[in-house]
Amino acid sequence: MGFDLSKIVSGAMTAAAGSVRSTVRPLTYVHVTGSPVYDPITGGTITPTTEYETRGVIARYRSRDIDGSRIQASDLKLLIAYDDLPVTPKLIDHAMIAGVRWNVHNLAADPAGALHILQMRKP
Structure with missing residues (x-):
């Protein structure tokens, strides 16, 4: 009996988003x-x-994480599986989500090394 790695990573993406409002x-x-x-x-x-x-999991930050400067209420958390993005994200990159531009504002990686965790902000 094998396992489906994409299913595991997808589950990890949803869990890492930490929000019921993620998609x-x-x-x-x-x-x-x-x-x-x-x-x-x-x-x-x-x-x-x-x-x-x-594709990626898009989530809002929890209210307790928003401080108004480092993390703003309008920021998004974007999680992309390493396998779904063949490059290493940079702070000068951006994403188009539903026709709207979001700049990479901060970068992180999960401890398991399976996800890019990006803080996104509108220009």
Whole structure:
């Protein structure tokens, strides 16, 4: 009798979210791959990125965790399984969730090393 690793990780994601208001959703993770470069056509700069279609558990922070500065009431906790995101998240990355941009504000990893735990904030 084997075990289904994706089922275990999915269960861990939901448990780590710590909220009954959490839900697994599809999202686009936008990973910055280089420094901004000059665009001669627009006269501005562009930042090279790579987009990854993935999924994650999205949860609100518990009221006892919100301090108004480090964690704001509007912040989201985003949990993505390591296997679902082939890059290491960075503070300059962002995610598009239901058409809304959320910037990576803080990063953590769970002790088991199965999940990326990201604090997300609207720009």
